[in-house]
Amino acid sequence: xxxxxxxxxxxxxxxxxxxxxxxxxxxxxxxxxxxxxxxxxxxxxxxxxxxxxxxxxxxxxxxxxxxxxxxxxxxxxxxxxxxxxxxxxxxxxxxxxxxxxxxxxxxxxxxxxxxxxxxxxxxxxxxxxxxxxxxxxxxxxxxxxxxxxxxxxxxxxxxxxxxxxxxxxxxxxxxxxxxxxxxxxxxxxxxxxxxxxxxxxxxxxxxxxxxxxxxxxxxxxx
Amino acid sequence: xxxxxxxxxxxxxxxxxxxxxxxxxxxxxxxxxxxxxxxxxxxxxxxxxxxxxxxxxxxxxxxxxxxxxxxxxxxxxxxxxxxxxxxxxxxxxxxxxxxxxxxxxxxxxxxxxxxxxxxxxxxxxxxxxxxxxxxxxxxxxxxxxxxxxxxxxxxxxxxxxxxxxxxxxxxxxxxxxxxxxxxxxxxxxxxxxxxxxxxxxxxxxxxxxxxxxxxxxxxxxx
Amino acid sequence: xxxxxxxxxxxxxxxxxxxxxxxxxxxxxxxxxxxxxxxxxxxxxxxxxxxxxxxxxxxxxxxxxxxxxxxxxxxxxxxxxxxxxxxxxxxxxxxxxxxxxxxxxxxxxxxxxxxxxxxxxxxxxxxxxxxxxxxxxxxxxxxxxxxxxxxxxxxxxxxxxxxxxxxxxxxxxxxxxxxxxxxxxxxxxxxxxxxxxxxxxxxxxxxxxxxxxxxxxxxxxx
Amino acid sequence: xxxxxxxxxxxxxxxxxxxxxxxxxxxxxxxxxxxxxxxxxxxxxxxxxxxxxxxxxxxxxxxxxxxxxxxxxxxxxxxxxxxxxxxxxxxxxxxxxxxxxxxxxxxxxxxxxxxxxxxxxxxxxxxxxxxxxxxxxxxxxxxxxxxxxxxxxxxxxxxxxxxxxxxxxxxxxxxxxxxxxxxxxxxxxxxxxxxxxxxxxxxxxxxxxxxxxxxxxxxxxx
Numbered sequence: 058x059x060x061x062x063x064x065x066x067x068x069x070x071x072x073x074x075x076x077x078x079x080x081x082x083x084x085x086x087x088x089x090x091x092x093x094x095x096x097x098x099x100x101x102x103x104x105x106x107x108x109x110x111x112x113x114x115x116x117x118x119x120x121x122x123x124x125x126x127x128x129x130x131x132x133x134x135x136x137x138x139x140x141x142x143x144x145x146x147x148x149x150x151x152x153x154x155x156x157x158x159x160x161x162x163x164x165x166x167x168x169x170x171x172x173x174x175x176x177x178x179x180x181x182x183x184x185x186x187x188x189x190x191x192x193x194x195x196x197x198x199x200x201x202x203x204x205x206x207x208x209x210x211x212x213x214x215x216x217x218x219x220x221x222x223x224x225x226x227x228x229x230x231x232x233x234x235x236x237x238x239x240x241x242x243x244x245x246x247x248x249x250x251x252x253x254x255x256x257x258x259x260x261x262x263x264x265x266x267x268x269x270x271x272x273x274x275x276x277x278x279x
Numbered sequence: 280x281x282x283x284x285x286x287x288x289x290x291x292x293x294x295x296x297x298x299x300x301x302x303x304x305x306x307x308x309x310x311x312x313x314x315x316x317x318x319x320x321x322x323x324x325x326x327x328x329x330x331x332x333x334x335x336x337x338x339x340x341x342x343x344x345x346x347x348x349x350x351x352x353x354x355x356x357x358x359x360x361x362x363x364x365x366x367x368x369x370x371x372x373x374x375x376x377x378x379x380x381x382x383x384x385x386x387x388x389x390x391x392x393x394x395x396x397x398x399x400x401x402x403x404x405x406x407x408x409x410x411x412x413x414x415x416x417x418x419x420x421x422x423x424x425x426x427x428x429x430x431x432x433x434x435x436x437x438x439x440x441x442x443x444x445x446x447x448x449x450x451x452x453x454x455x456x457x458x459x460x461x462x463x464x465x466x467x468x469x470x471x472x473x474x475x476x477x478x479x480x481x482x483x484x485x486x487x488x489x490x491x492x493x494x495x496x497x498x499x500x501x
Numbered sequence: 502x503x504x505x506x507x508x509x510x511x512x513x514x515x516x517x518x519x520x521x522x523x524x525x526x527x528x529x530x531x532x533x534x535x536x537x538x539x540x541x542x543x544x545x546x547x548x549x550x551x552x553x554x555x556x557x558x559x560x561x562x563x564x565x566x567x568x569x570x571x572x573x574x575x576x577x578x579x580x581x582x583x584x585x586x587x588x589x590x591x592x593x594x595x596x597x598x599x600x601x602x603x604x605x606x607x608x609x610x611x612x613x614x615x616x617x618x619x620x621x622x623x624x625x626x627x628x629x630x631x632x633x634x635x636x637x638x639x640x641x642x643x644x645x646x647x648x649x650x651x652x653x654x655x656x657x658x659x660x661x662x663x664x665x666x667x668x669x670x671x672x673x674x675x676x677x678x679x680x681x682x683x684x685x686x687x688x689x690x691x692x693x694x695x696x697x698x699x700x701x702x703x704x705x706x707x708x709x710x711x712x713x714x715x716x717x718x719x720x721x722x723x
Numbered sequence: 724x725x726x727x728x729x730x731x732x733x734x735x736x737x738x739x740x741x742x743x744x745x746x747x748x749x750x751x752x753x754x755x756x757x758x759x760x761x762x763x764x765x766x767x768x769x770x771x772x773x774x775x776x777x778x779x780x781x782x783x784x785x786x787x788x789x790x791x792x793x794x795x796x797x798x799x800x801x802x803x804x805x806x807x808x809x810x811x812x813x814x815x816x817x818x819x820x821x822x823x824x825x826x827x828x829x830x831x832x833x834x835x836x837x838x839x840x841x842x843x844x845x846x847x848x849x850x851x852x853x854x855x856x857x858x859x860x861x862x863x864x865x866x867x868x869x870x871x872x873x874x875x876x877x878x879x880x881x882x883x884x885x886x887x888x889x890x891x892x893x894x895x896x897x898x899x900x901x902x903x904x905x906x907x908x909x910x911x912x913x914x915x916x917x918x919x920x921x922x923x924x925x926x927x928x929x930x931x932x933x934x935x936x937x938x939x940x941x942x943x944x945x
Contacts, residue, residue, distance in 0.1 A: 129795060133839055159382065159829030163604050167830045173799055198431075204438060209420075209430030216426060351573060355617055381607030382829050389608045395577055603826065642875075648882060652875030653864075660870060 079117045082276065083139055085131055086150035086192075089259060090122025097262060102269035103276075116276070119144070127155045127166050128174045135178060140185065147187055148230070148272060149178065152194030152218065153258060156210040168210075172217050179225050190228035190275050193218050195268070198257045200247050201240035205257075230275045232268060239267060301339045304498065305361055307353055308372035308414075311481060312344025319484060324491035325498075338498070341366070349377045349388050350396040357400060362407065369409055370452070370494060371400065374416030374440065375480060378432040390432075394439050401447050412450035412497050415440050417490075420479045422469050423462035427479075452497045454490060461489065523561045526720065527583055529575055530594035530636075533703060534566025541706060546713035547720075560720070563588070571599045571610050572618045579622060584629065591626055592674070592716060593619075596638035596662065597702060600654040612654075616661050623669050634672035634719050637662050639712075642701045644691050645684035649701075674719045676712060683711065745783045748942065749805055751797055752816035752858075755925060756788025763928060768935035769942075782942070785810070793821045793832050794840045801844060806851065813848055814896070814938060815841075818860030818884065819924060822876040834876075838883050845891050856894035856941050859884050861934070864923045866913050867906035871923075896941045898934060905933060 084090050084100055093100040100120050107113055121138045123130065128151050139147060152171070159165030166174075182189045193215035198205030205211075215233040222229035236253060243252055250257045253264035260268060306312050306322055315322040322342050329335055343360045345352065350373050361369060374393070381387030388396075404411045415437035420427030427433075437455040444451035458475060465474055472479040475486035482490060528534050528544055537544040544564050551557055565582045567574065572595050583591060596615070603609030610618075626633045637659035642649030649655075659677040666673035680697060687696055694701040697708035704712060750756050750766055759766040766786050773779055787804045789796065794817050805813060818837070825831030832840075848855045859881035864871030871877075881899040888895035902919060909918055916923040919930035926934060 129836065129840075133836075133843075160607050161605060162833070163385065163825030163829050163831050164833045164836075165829050167828070170795065170799075170830075174795075177799075202434065203425045204431060204435040206431045206435065208434075209426060209428045209432075212424065212430075213426040213428065351614065351618075355614075355621075383827060384611070385603030385607050385826050385829075386609050386611045386614075387607050389606070392573065392577075392608075396573075399577075607829065646878065647869045648875060648879040650875045650879065652878075653870060653872045654875075656868065656874075657870040657872065 079115050080145040081117045081119065081142065082146040082148070083119045083121050083142060083144040084148045084150060084272075085135070085139055086122040086148075087126040087154055088122065088124035089153070089195075090120055090150055091124050092259060093122060093265070093268075094120035097265060099260065099265040099268040099272065102265055103273050106269065106273055122150075125154055126151065127158065128152070128171050128178070129166065132174045132178055135181065140181070144187055146190065146276065147182055148190045148192060148275075149175075150192040150194075150230075150232075151175075152211075152214050153197060156194070156207050156214055157197055157258075159210070160206065168213060168217065171214060172221070175218065175221055179221060179227065183225060188228070189225070190230060190272075191218050191222045192230040192272070193233035195232040195236040195264075196240075196254065196258065199236075199240055199244060199250050199252050199254060201237065201244050202247060205249075228275050228278070230271050232271065235267065235271055236264075301337055302367040303339045303341065303364065304368040304370070305341045305343050305364060305366040306370045306372060306494075307357070307361055308344040308370075309348040309376055310344065310346035311375070311417075312342055312372055313346050314481060315344060315487070315490075316342035319487060321482065321487040321490040321494065324487055325495050328491065328495055344372075347376055348373065349380065350374070350393050350400070351388065354396045354400055357403065362403070366409055368412065368498065369404055370412045370414060370497075371397075372414040372416075372452075372454075373397075374433075374436050375419060378416070378429050378436055379419055379480075381432070382428065390435060390439065393436060394443070397440065397443055401443060401449065405447060410450070411447070412452060412494075413440050413444045414452040414494070415455035417454040417458040417486075418462075418476065418480065421458075421462055421466060421472050421474050421476060423459065423466050424469060427471075450497050450500070452493050454493065457489065457493055458486075523559050524589040525561045525563065525586065526590040526592070527563045527565050527586060527588040528592045528594060529579070529583055530566040530592075531570040531598055532566065532568035533597070533639075534564055534594055535568050536703060537566060537709070537712075538564035541709060543704065543709040543712040543716065546709055547717050550713065550717055566594075569598055570595065571602065572596070572615050572622070573610065576618045576622055579625065584625070588631055590632040590634065590720065592634045592636060592719075593622065594636040594638075594674075594676075595619075596655075596658050597641060600638070600651050600658055601641055601702075603654070604650065612657060612661060615658060616665070619662065619665055623665060623671065627669060632672070633669070634674060634716075635662050635666045636674040636716075637677035639676040639680040639708075640684075640698065640702065643680075643684055643688060643694050643696050643698060645681065645688050646691060649693075672719050672722070674715050676715065679711065679715055680708075745781055746811040747783045747785065747808065748812040748814070749785045749787050749808060749810040750814045750816060750938075751801070751805055752788040752814075753792040753820055754788065754790035755819070755861075756786055756816055757790050758925060759788060759931070759934075760786035763931060765926065765931040765934040765938065768931055769939050772935065772939055788816075791820055792817065793824065794818070794837050794844070795832065798840045798844055801847065806847070810853055812854040812856065812942065814856045814858060814941075815844065816858040816860075816896075816898075817841075818877075818880050819863060822860070822873050822880055823863055823924075825876070826872065834879060834883065837880060838887070841884065841887055845887060845893065849891060854894070855891070856896060856938075857884050857888045858896040858938070859899035861898040861902040861930075862906075862920065862924065865902075865906055865910060865916050865918050865920060867903065867910050868913060870913075871915075894941050894944070896937050898937065901933065901937055902930075 084093060092098050095101065100118050104118050107116055131151055155166035155171050179189055194211060197207040197211060211233060219229065240252060253261060253267060255261045306315060314320050322340050326340050329338055353373055377388035377393050401411055416433060419429040419433060433455060441451065462474060475483065475489060477483045528537060536542050539545065544562050548562050551560055575595055599610035599615050623633055638655060641651040641655060655677060663673065684696060697705060697711060699705045750759060758764050761767065766784050770784050773782055797817055821832035821837050845855055860877060863873040863877060877899060885895065906918060919927065919933060921927040
């Protein structure tokens with residue numbers, strides 16, 4: 058009898074704790090992530106998908122994207138914007154500006170420094186036992202034959218991220234590869250934009266859905 | 280009898296004229312071409328190959344390469360360095376610096392201006408009934424998976440040149456494609472240099488031989 | 502009697518021809534000049550000033566500015582956009598993008614090429630006996646202590662233009678110097694913009710008026 | 724008697740401690756500082772000057788310069804290369820590459836990030852009660868009329884450093900101002916280099932002496 062009561066009590070506690078303690082998931086990134094929390098954005102779509110699956114209370118999805126951010130901006134603000142919130146899971150989705158700013162303001166990030174700062178961020182998160190999922194940057198220009206100006210760097214910086222995911226046994230959402238395969242199938246006219254982005258970089262509806270699908274898959278994988 | 284004499288005379292005249300009027304071929308380009316006239320350079324190798332074929336007197340090969348040149352440098356000096364010499368054939372081999380200088384000095388060439396100046400050069404040569412053979416720029420970095428920083432631009436600017444060759448019915452030596460295929464076969468370690476170049480851009484012995492072979496093939500094709 | 506009539510007729514013809522043949526003045530430049538023909542623009546203000554002086558019929562002012570143009574864009578389009586119109590006077594007002602594009606797209610103009618193309622333009626105009634007036638580029642950023650990022654280049658490229666004006670005995674409107682002196686007096690807070698520009702580069706009302714005043718002074722000087 | 728002995732003992736101990744505990748001074752910087760420890764380098768000259776003043780044992784001068792370093796490289800290696808050595812004084816001499824790399828590789832440092840990382844370095848040093856002396860970057864090009872390409876940025880980034888010195892009550896060696904005044908007096912031909920540098924950036928004998936003089940003055944000031 059007391060045993061049953063205790064057991065019931067435990068189950069109730071467990072359920073309560075599950076109901077009131079969703080996993081806190083932070084999306085740490087740039088303008089693409091800043092736009093992800095808008096209606097139709099990829100984070101919003103992930104939330105909707107979780108609701109449809111009856112998992113609305115299992116995860117709290119928090120956007121932490123700031124326009125123009127590069128890897129060292131994430132490093133500089135990670136204490137305030139990520140660690141202070143005690144997340145369970147952090148998606149790191151950065152790299153477009155590290156490459157792009159080379160051409161647009163002369164202030165891109167050297168690839169070896171990209172590696173160093175990215176490593177420093179991952180190390181700090183893993184030290185806190187936070188689950189870390191890395192994302193490769195998708196596209197700057199949607200042409201599918203590697204004739205977008207930054208394709209060389211985008212491929213190289215994505216490879217750095219893939220290597221880090223492997224080295225630190227982190228999750229990986231390989232958006233670079235996902236987008237490239239999608240463009241090969243769905244961009245027969247080899248257009249510069251408007252397949253998955255509206256301006257070569259920022260996601261349109263299709264792009265937001267594709268990112269949401271892949272990120273959710275990674276989040277629910279275990 | 281008089282017929283035979285006349286015929287012999289004609290043949291002699293013809294041979295003489297061939298012997299004393301070789302086709303004048305100018306290689307118009309940047310530092311890669313400036314180095315092409317050195318011992319072991321691609322122009323030197325072409326000359327040697329013609330000698331071996333017994334065609335030493337059929338072609339006069341002239342290097343007109345200047346280090347650091349971009350397409351509009353060729354445009355600015357084409358009257359003095361090319362037209363003034365009345366060539367029969369001109370190889371245009373330019374583009375590396377138009378792409379590279381974007382990153383190394385902020386003074387690369389916009390792709391639409393590259394097209395315009397290239398077109399202006401081709402038009403001026405064709406107006407003089409000069410045979411024109413276009414070459415795509417080979418490599419800035421020898422990695423074979425499109426992870427060299429400038430691969431996107433190198434592919435895009437090469438496509439501009441391919442389109443111009445087709446539009447103006449010019450010869451084409453597609454070094455970009457030739458080098459890429461060579462790297463796929465002969466660079467299994469995906470090294471940055473020392474397969475066909477010694478510094479990611481300038482040709483080593485293998486590179487000079489490969490360029491010489493392809494250019495000679497184009498020169499002798501008709 | 503017939504003589505007087507003839508003379509009167511001649512004088513009338515002469516006056517008529519003077520009245521109906523204004524000097525054709527072309528302003529050849531970039532977006533600043535493209536905006537110069539708008540209401541409130543510097544060319545519009547020059548036209549208004551000429552009207553106030555009763556000289557409306559003496560000069561025909563024509564804008565030939567295209568956004569984003571660099572010196573070699575002027576060179577490429579000068580036959581169509583300037584020479585085809587048989588102008589009497591040409592103001593050349595270029596240089597901002599040659600400097601600025603180094604940082605914003607990696608496609609600025611090397612200073613020695615800036616000199617070469619500028620020289621080629623001036624030479625072609627002088628060959629046609631056109632009066633040429635050179636303008637130095639004013640500002641990219643309005644801070645008055647040489648802390649605007651491009652100040653070094655702006656000063657250097659302006660010096661190239663001053664040297665060309667002297668070498669070819671052309672008129673000079675030294676907007677770089679004019680603006681700097683104006684900022685020293687009227688920008689005590691050392692602001693980045695909104696003294697003579699609305700965005701660090703493009704002219705506000707004060708800027709358009711200052712340019713109009715200086716250009717008109719140069720046009721009427723002889 | 725015992726008192727005298729004790730006093731003598733104390734004095735001896737004091738002298739010994741002075742002799743064996745020199746102030747540890749670290750010069751934290753880029754290639755200019757890496758070259759500063761060579762014969763004729765500015766750190767070597769400071770050591771010689773201290774010896775001449777009979778102060779050889781008062782200071783231990785340690786070079787911690789690495790070629791190509793920018794402000795965030797200093798940040799990334801400050802634990803290992805500076806804090807681990809428990810210095811008493813740190814000279815921070817950085818900024819040339821933060822500006823220069825914008826043009827030479829597209830990977831310069833945004834001015835607001837320069838401020839943030841510089842602040843982070845100063846804060847970490849002051850937290851350890853280390854005396855901090857800031858240096859403004861001297862020159863990229865020696866022309867004295869602000870026509871060196873990077874003069875605008877060099878002036879702006881130097882101003883950031885001056886503001887930080889004031890804000891944190893640190894010492895300041897204003898090399899930017901020192902060099903400019905020197906060039907005004909000693910570079911009448913407005914040459915690009917060879918007054919205080921041998922290549923527009925790295926110090927020649929005169930440059931090393933000037934830097935040594937100013938740094939020693941700051942070190943000995945209190």
